[in-house]
Amino acid sequence: MAIESAAEDPAASAAARVVLFDFDGVIVRGDSFTAFMRWHLRRSWWRLALCILLLPLLAPFCLVKRLRIRILGVFVRIALLGIDNERFERLLDVFVVDWVGRPRIFIRAGIRELRRHMQAGDRVIVVSGCEERLLRRIFDAIGLTGIELIGSRLREGRLGLRKDVHNVGRTKPQQLAAYGIEPPWDVAYSDSAHDIPMLKAAREAVLVNAGVETVRRVERALNVAPRRVDWF
Known part of the structure; x- marks a missing residue:
């Protein structure tokens, strides 16, 4: 986990305000890992063909909310078949430059x-x-080094890389706690109602470019209107 890039002075880090940023929709437009998956699949005809063959069979299950993440995980597994950590990192290097x-x-x-x-x-x-x-590669590429990062993680399996930690929803506060970052945090920025667990534990919740439904869901969960910003 990239959290080891924390401030070198533990006392100063403990005294500082803790400010959390979501990434997709807050720092970048769209979903960056999905963009990588699409890029990778376009470069591998047999993986793309396998995904297309399975799509009509699995797409109906995506209508069931609790199954959606699992179905998407199937396509990620297909995209990463036969890919080990070394090859994955080489792919990331090429993708990020572009x-x-x-x-x-x-x-x-x-x-x-x-x-x-x-x-x-x-x-x-x-x-x-x-x-x-x-x-990490995206931040390094734009010269924003030394930022603490907590993201999803993959691990090697017999058939290639697979999910280790999917850092969404309730998992975000759990991952923060695993690295000694306990609520309440001072500010949390997000564009998504999926981050309600993270926003709810913040002294100040900030919604970025949020639609009406997202605002409604967050307000109901927090029992208070979050600060809203429109960023471009």
């Missing part, structure tokens, strides 16, 4: 706010469902 150079990938206001908190001496932690090594 991806970060595309127009309108980054939400500039989100990056400015992240930098502002860092300059204010806050302890900034990006807590994302994106795979952790991909997160």
Whole structure:
């Protein structure tokens, strides 16, 4: 886990305000790991063909909310068949060079706010469902090094990489706690109602570019209107 990039002074880190940022939809547009998966599948015809063959069989199950993540996990497993850690990291290197150079990938206001908190001496932690090594490469590519990251993680299996930790929903506070970061945190930024567990534990919850339904769900869960921002 990339949380080892924390501030070098433990006392200073403990005294700083803790500010959490989601990644997809807050720092970048869209879903960065999904973008990597699509890029990888387009480069591997047999994996893409297998996904297309299974799509009509599995798509109806995506209508069941509790099964949706599992079905998506099947396609991730197919995309990563035969891929070990070394090859995965080589793929990330190639993907990130191409991806970060595309127009309108980054939400500039989100990056400015992240930098502002860092300059204010806050302890900034990006807590994302994106795979952790991909997160690190994206931040390194744009010159934002030394940021603490907690993301999803993959592990090697007999058939290739598979899910180890899927860092979404209730898992985010659990992963924070595993690294000694206990609630309440001072500020949490997110664009999604999936982050209600993280937002609920914040002294100040901030919704980024959130739609009406997301705002309604978060307000109901928090019993208070979160701060809302529109970032471009």
